[in-house]
Every structure is written in structure tokens, then in C-alpha cells.
Amino acid sequence: MDRGHVELDVCSDGVAIITIHNPPVNSLSVPVFLGLREKYEEALKRDDVKAIVLTGAGDKFSGGFDIISMQGFQKTNGNDSSISFVSVDLQTNMMEGSRKPSVAAIQGLALGGGLELAMCCHARLAAPKAQLGLPELQLGVIPGGGGTQRLPRLVGLPKAIEMMLTSKPVSSEEAKELGLVDAIVPAKDLISTARRWALDIANFQKPWIVSLHKTDKLEPLGEAREILKFAREQTMKRAPNLFHPLKCLDAVEEGIISGGLAGLYKESEVFRECMASDNAKALVHVFFAQRATGKVKGVTDLRLKPRSLKKVGVIGGGLMGSGIATACILNGIQVVLKEVNGDFLQAGLDRVKANLMSSVKKGKMSEERFNRTFALLKGTLDYNDFKDVDIVIEAVIEKLPLKQQIFSDLEKICPSTCVLASNTSTIDLNLISAKIDAKPRVAGAHFFSPAHVMPLFEIIRTSTTAPQVLVDLLDFGKKIKKVPVVVGNCPGFAVNRTFFPYSQAALLLVDLGLDVYRIDRIVASFGMPMGPFRLADLVGFEVGVASGMTYLEAFPDRVYKSMLFPLLMEDKRLGEKTRKGFYIYDERRKAKPDPEVRKYLEKSRSLSGIMQNNKPIQLSDEQVIEVIFFPVINEACRVLEEGVVSKASDLDIASIMGMGFPPYRGGIVFWADLIGAKHIASRLNELYRSYGNFFKPCAWLEHCAATGQPLSTSVDNMVKSRL
Numbered sequence: 001m002d003r004g005h006v007e008l009d010v011c012s013d014g015v016a017i018i019t020i021h022n023p024p025v026n027s028l029s030v031p032v033f034l035g036l037r038e039k040y041e042e043a044l045k046r047d048d049v050k051a052i053v054l055t056g057a058g059d060k061f062s063g064g065f066d067i068i069s070m071q072g073f074q075k076t077n078g079n080d081s082s083i084s085f086v087s088v089d090l091q092t093n094m095m096e097g098s099r100k101p102s103v104a105a106i107q108g109l110a111l112g113g114g115l116e117l118a119m120c121c122h123a124r125l126a127a128p129k130a131q132l133g134l135p136e137l138q139l140g141v142i143p144g145g146g147g148t149q150r151l152p153r154l155v156g157l158p159k160a161i162e163m164m165l166t167s168k169p170v171s172s173e174e175a176k177e178l179g180l181v182d183a184i185v186p187a188k189d190l191i192s193t194a195r196r197w198a199l200d201i202a203n204f205q206k207p208w209i210v211s212l213h214k215t216d217k218l219e220p221l222g223e224a225r226e227i228l229k230f231a232r233e234q235t236m237k238r239a240p241n242l243f244h245p246l247k248c249l250d251a252v253e254e255g256i257i258s259g260g261l262a263g264l265y266k267e268s269e270v271f272r273e274c275m276a277s278d279n280a281k282a283l284v285h286v287f288f289a290q291r292a293t294g295k296v297k298g299v300t301d302l303r304l305k306p307r308s309l310k311k312v313g314v315i316g317g318g319l320m321g322s323g324i325a326t327a328c329i330l331n332g333i334q335v336v337l338k339e340v341n342g343d344f345l346q347a348g349l350d351r352v353k354a355n356l357m358s359s360v361k362k363g364k365m366s367e368e369r370f371n372r373t374f375a376l377l378k379g380t381l382d383y384n385d386f387k388d389v390d391i392v393i394e395a396v397i398e399k400l401p402l403k404q405q406i407f408s409d410l411e412k413i414c415p416s417t418c419v420l421a422s423n424t425s426t427i428d429l430n431l432i433s434a435k436i437d438a439k440p441r442v443a444g445a446h447f448f449s450p451a452h453v454m455p456l457f458e459i460i461r462t463s464t465t466a467p468q469v470l471v472d473l474l475d476f477g478k479k480i481k482k483v484p485v486v487v488g489n490c491p492g493f494a495v496n497r498t499f500f501p502y503s504q505a506a507l508l509l510v511d512l513g514l515d516v517y518r519i520d521r522i523v524a525s526f527g528m529p530m531g532p533f534r535l536a537d538l539v540g541f542e543v544g545v546a547s548g549m550t551y552l553e554a555f556p557d558r559v560y561k562s563m564l565f566p567l568l569m570e571d572k573r574l575g576e577k578t579r580k581g582f583y584i585y586d587e588r589r590k591a592k593p594d595p596e597v598r599k600y601l602e603k604s605r606s607l608s609g610i611m612q613n614n615k616p617i618q619l620s621d622e623q624v625i626e627v628i629f630f631p632v633i634n635e636a637c638r639v640l641e642e643g644v645v646s647k648a649s650d651l652d653i654a655s656i657m658g659m660g661f662p663p664y665r666g667g668i669v670f671w672a673d674l675i676g677a678k679h680i681a682s683r684l685n686e687l688y689r690s691y692g693n694f695f696k697p698c699a700w701l702e703h704c705a706a707t708g709q710p711l712s713t714s715v716d717n718m719v720k721s722r723l
């Protein structure tokens with residue numbers, strides 16, 4: 001596999017152009033770093049070279065350190081020393097400390113190690129609209145090529161900290177204002193201008209700036225310490241389970257107190273430590289897993305091209321339909337929204353308007369963009385408006401005969417190439433399409449609420465769905481900026497099915513004597529956005545009970561039948577929408593524990609009678625996590641075993657994007673493999689013996705526990721795939 005190389009061209013004006021070649025993003029692999037060292041050595045030695053321009057081939061400067069190599073280093077637990085020369089020897093001594101100036105010519109993007117290389121140059125020129133940033137923290141590491149030292153010296157401490165902690169890049173234009181780049185130059189003139197600029201520096205006609213020695217943007221020590229203290233406090237609040245953002249701040253502080261070089265050494269030490277951490281392994285896994293969801297064996301390798309997508313029909317203007325319509329128009333796709341009567345239609349259009357207005361109110365959308373976006377939406381009561389749609393997404397209530405009727409109508413009215421999709425979350429797609437001939441055009445298009453916000457897009461294929469339809473839906477998902485995952489047809493599909501034991505286990509723990517608020521606290525500290533009871537309030541108990549019934553029908557042997565929801569519902573406590581569920585809610589929807597809930601818990605416990613000797617079970621926080629998440633892992637294994645997803649990493653992404661599973665744990669299967677199947681199966685077996693089938697480990701989990709094989713191993717050969 002080609003891991004990139006570096007080229008050197010010496011021009012007649014005495015400027016050496018050093019170019020990084022490593023498509024698609026010119027990432028910095030070991031061969032690229034070695035190439036940079038070799039070409040810099042040559043340029044510095046040659047008498048005909050007066051100055052250097054550093055750039056990237058094609059339309060990108062560099063996307064940073066090669067993340068594939070990072071996985072290699074992680075396997076050696078950070079002990080590989082093949083790039084130990086980079087930060088100090090190559091970048092600081094050879095490039096920045098050289099007697100020949102370098103100018104970075106930046107186009108497209110300069111991210112992570114890419115920007116760090118550019119900051120070692122004595123000036124930076126950028127083409128318009130390039131992206132510059134240090135996104136290392138989102139991979140669980142810190143900038144390791146001097147970024148923690150040079151960025152604060154170029155843009156000041158607060159902005160540098162913000163850029164590193166949020167991982168968000170800035171545009172060339174903002175970078176120019178910040179002082180991160182020296183000039184913005186049209187792409188066509190970038191190299192020629194950089195050459196002149198480099199010669200001007202060599203001739204002392206332009207400043208020769210060594211970023212690591214700059215002090216003018218750094219705040220006085222006391223002020224800097226206050227800024228860092230505040231950043232630490234915010235970080236601990238926002239990401240209490242992550243240590244690498246704090247380590248990043250330590251490296252910044254070291255440089256401010258003891259000087260840039262000391263900061264570089266500290267940074268290198270912390271970079272290695274972070275790279276070997278489980279969090280970094282998990283986040284790097286997520287980076288590749290996310291990109292792999294769009295690659296579906298037997299579908300995306302058929303060389304099919306997505307068909308033109310201009311107009312989408314949405315049926316149903318309720319919460320889901322209006323969210324889907326919003327997601328489409330926000331991304332420039334025309335939508336025709338159909339409802340059954342004028343009132344419902346108006347309510348649907350108003351919901352879309354409200355979704356957009358919330359961005360306007362937050363200052364994220366201009367009035368002008370609002371008008372342009374909303375104009376892409378048309379309401380209708382008539383199927384005639386569906387004559388030229390490319391995709392239809394049905395999002396009406398979960399009633400099979402209604403959906404069957406809609407699909408029969410759609411088959412008659414829509415173009416013969418139109419994709420016919422349902423947003424159902426519970427009904428078998430084969431039943432929905434049972435009465436039509438166009439079965440190859442039918443698929444599931446399952447969004448998560450709120451559809452215009454949640455990033456996951458579950459595409460459900462049946463045994464008859466045509467690959468072209470999947471290619472079209474994958475393309476549609478990308479266009480509306482979702483992460484699409486293709487899954488098989490089964491009750492709850494991949495995400496809801498995997499997570500159905502999540503709330504079940506929580507209900508069981510309550511009947512064993514645990515407090516709902518303690519469970520929620522433990523699960524939230526584990527890293528979920530909220531605990532299962534707060535989530536139940538948000539979703540609404542009616543929805544919870546309805547989906548519980550689906551699983552009871554599908555998997556009657558492993559559903560825990562708690563009476564807690566029905567007891568609460570009897571007293572009209574339905575969740576957040578009634579401002580009373582497990583919590584009580586004020587006008588601003590702030591949740592507060594409600595002491596009254598205790599009586600429902602006690603009643604549910606006495607009805608269930610599973611508490612041994614009438615004594616509440618004693619469990620540590622870690623054990624609570626095991627009881628809640630090990631059944632989820634078990635169901636994930638069944639989903640893998642049945643071939644509902646084609647690769648375990650799809651389930652990792654689905655759990656992160658659909659359920660809010662913490663990304664720094666790598667997704668449900670990745671996390672399970674870190675724990676090990678043996679421990680999970682043995683704990684589940686203990687619980688199974690005490691509390692029955694709900695906990696019984698499935699065959700795939702038992703197999704991996706017995707053989708030591710990771711759960712994420714491909715199960716292709718062992719099972720009949722549904723895909």
C-alpha cells in the first residue's frame with residue numbers, strides 16, 4: 001500500500017518547493033515524515049536554494065497525522081519510536097530553526113499535524129476558504145507536533161484553547177484575522193506568491209517569524225493561569241470522563257511557565273500517553289467505523305451510481321415527518337409534504353417553520369436563509385404532487401392497514417423509479433409492501449427524533465430491496481448530512497432492538513430495590529446523555545409501552561414484564577409531556593426528582609415479588625452498569641449473529657449516533673471487546689440463574705467467551721445473513 005512520499009523541486013529563482021503527496025488528504029505517514037526530513041536536508045544543503053515553500057499536492061495541504069499509522073502505534077502501546085524525531089528534530093530544529101526561511105502554501109485544509117507543520121514555517125499563505133484547525137482531541141490524543149505551543153503564540157491563549165478543546169477548524173478568512181495566516185491569496189497564485197514571499201523573508205524584506213519564540217500574543221503569566229484554570233473547570237464539567245483535554249491544557253501550561261521547548265517535550269510525553277489510552281483507541285476506531293458505514297458489501301461495490309435526487313415526498317406532518325422535511329430543506333432538497341386535511345397540513349408546516357425558527361432565534365440562521373429554505377417546502381393534500389418525486393418517505397402513525405394503503409397509492413402515482421421508503425420503527429417492511437408489486441423499491445428510512453437533529457439514518461433493506469435503492473438512500477443520507485447505516489429487517493431493526501434491554505434492565509433493577517434517580521445518575525456518569533428513566537420521560541410512556549409490546553410479541557421469552565409504566569399511567573403520569581413522569585418538570589422543562597414516585601416503585605416491587613427476602617439488592621455503581629449494559633451487549637450479539645448488520649462497527653456507530661452511547665468508549669461492541677466476552681458471559685450467566693431468561697447469554701456471546709474470539713469478529717461464515 002502506498003503510504004505517500006515527498007517531492008522537491010528547485011526553481012530558477014532559488015526557491016525549493018517541497019510537496020507532500022499522499023492522497024486523498026496528504027496525511028502524514030512515517031514515509032512522509034522521513035521524506036520531509038530527507039528533502040529538507042537536501043534543500044538546506046544545496047547552495048542554489050535560498051528559501052523553501054512547503055505545500056501539499058492536489059487541492060489540500062494536509063489532513064494531519066496518518067490515522068492509520070496511529071492504529072499501528074496503538075498496537076505497540078505508544079512504544080514505537082519511528083517518529084520520535086518529528087516534533088523537535090525535524091520541525092523545530094531543522095525547519096523552524098533553519099537559516100533558510102520556509103513559507104507554507106495552504107490550500108483546502110491544514111488540520112492537526114498539517115497545521116503544526118505550517119506553524120513551523122516562517123509565514124503562512126492560504127487560499128480562500130481553506131480549513132485550519134487542531135482536531136486531535138476528537139481522536140483522544142492531543143496535538144503532538146508543537147500545536148499546544150505554537151498555536152497560543154500565534155493566536156493568543158483563549159482562541160487557541162477554544163480551537164483545541166472544540167476541535168473546530170477556522171476558515172482562512174478567520175485565520176487571517178487571528179494572525180494564524182499572513183495573507184489570503186487566490187488558489188491560482190498561491191505558489192508563485194509563496195515563492196516571492198519566501199525570497200522576501202530571505203532578503204529581510206518581510207519578517208522572519210519563529211512561532212515558538214513569539215511572545216506578543218501570550219497573556220501575562222497570572223492572566224494565563226486564570227484562563228487555564230477556567231478552561232480546566234469547564235472541561236471537567238463537560239467531559240468528566242475524559243483525561244486527555246486536561247492533559248492538553250497541562251502541556252500548554254508547561255510551555256507558558258517554562259518556555260516553548262519545555263512545552264514541546266511535555267507535549268510529546270503526553271501525546272504518547274494519550275495515544276496508548278483506551279479512549280484514543282476507541283475514538284480512532286469510531287473515525288474509521290463512521291467512514292465504513294457507507295461501504296456495503298454487495299451494494300456499493302457494484303459500481304452503481306446514485307440517481308438524481310431533487311425532490312422528496314414526505315407523508316405525514318407529525319413530529320417525525322416534519323423533522324424529516326426540515327432535514328431535507330435544510331440541505332437544499334425540495335420537499336412536498338402531504339397530510340390528510342388542511343388543519344393537519346398547517347400544523348405540519350408550522351412544525352417545520354418552528355424547527356427553522358429555533359435556529360433563527362439562536363442566531364444560527366439569517367432571515368434571508370430562513371426564507372430561502374422554507375420556500376423549498378410545499379404542502380399538499382393531493383397525491384398529484386407526487387408525480388415527479390425521487391424518494392417518498394412515509395411517516396404516518398404505526399397502523400399497518402393505513403401504511404399498506406399508502407404504499408398501494410404511491411405505487412400508482414409516483415414515477416416508476418421512485419424509492420418508496422417508510423419511517424416505521426416497529427412494523428415489518430415485508431408487511432407494509434405485501435400488497436404491491438414494487439417490492440424492490442421498498443426500504444426503511446428510519447430517522448431518530450428529532451429527525452433534523454439526530455445524526456443517525458438507519459436504512460432498512462428487505463430480501464427484495466434492490467441495491468440501486470440502497471445506493472440512492474445512502475446518497476440521500478449523505479446529502480442531508482446524516483450517517484447512514486444499512487441494516488436488515490427485524491423487530492426494532494438494529495438500534496432500537498439492541499437497546500430494548502436497556503430500559504428493561506433498569507425496570508428490573510427498580511423491582512430489585514434500586515432507586516430510579518440513582519440508576520439515572522450512574523448511567524449518566526457512565527457517559528450516556530441521560531439515564532433510562534429520564535429518557536422514558538422524554539420519549540413518553542405510551543411510546544415506551546407500545547414498543548415494549550412489539551418486543552413482547554417478537555421475543556416473549558426474554559422480556560421483563562414490569563408494572564411500573566402502567567401504574568404511573570393510571571395516574572396520568574405519562575412523562576415530560578404531562579410534566580409528570582419519573583421526574584416533575586417546571587415551565588422551562590427542567591427535571592426535578594419527585595418524592596411521590598416512591599409509592600409507584602414500592603407498588604411495582606410488591607407486584608413483581610422478585611426482591612429476595614424483601615431486601616433491596618446491594619450493587620456497586622459498576623455492577624449497576626453491568627446489569628444495564630450487558631443485556632444490551634447480549635442483544636447486540638444476537639443482531640450480529642442474525643446478520644442484521646454486516647459488520648460490528650456499524651453497530652458501534654449506530655449505538656453512538658442513535659442512542660448517545662459515549663463515542664470515547666468506541667460503541668457498544670468495541671466496548672464489550674475491551675471488557676471481554678468471558679467476563680460478560682459469566683456475569684450474565686450468574687444473573688440468568690437468579691433472574692431468568694432476560695439475562696441468558698446468546699450463542700455468539702458464549703462462543704466468543706469460550707474461544708477468546710472478539711465479539712466484533714466477522715460472523716459472516718457462521719450465520720445466514722439477513723442483508
Ligand SMILES: C[C@H](O)CC(=O)SCCNC(=O)CCNC(=O)[C@H](O)C(C)(C)COP(=O)(O)OP(=O)(O)OC[C@H]1O[C@@H](n2cnc3c(N)ncnc32)[C@H](O)[C@@H]1OP(=O)(O)O
Nearest residue numbers: 025027063064065066067068111112113135143144145291
Ligand atoms: C501529531 C498530530 O498532532 C496528530 C494528528 O494530526 S491527528 C490527525 C488530525 N487530523 C484529523 O483529525 C483530520 C481527520 N480527517 C477529517 O476530519 C476528514 O477526513 C477531512 C476533513 C480531512 C476530510 O473530510 P471528507 O472530505 O469528508 O472526507 P473523509 O471521507 O472524511 O476522508 C477521505 C478519506 O481520507 C481518509 N483520511 C482523512 N483524514 C485522514 C488522516 N488524517 N489519516 C488517514 N486517513 C485520513 C479517510 O479515512 C477517508 O478514507 P476512505 O475514503 O478510505 O474512507
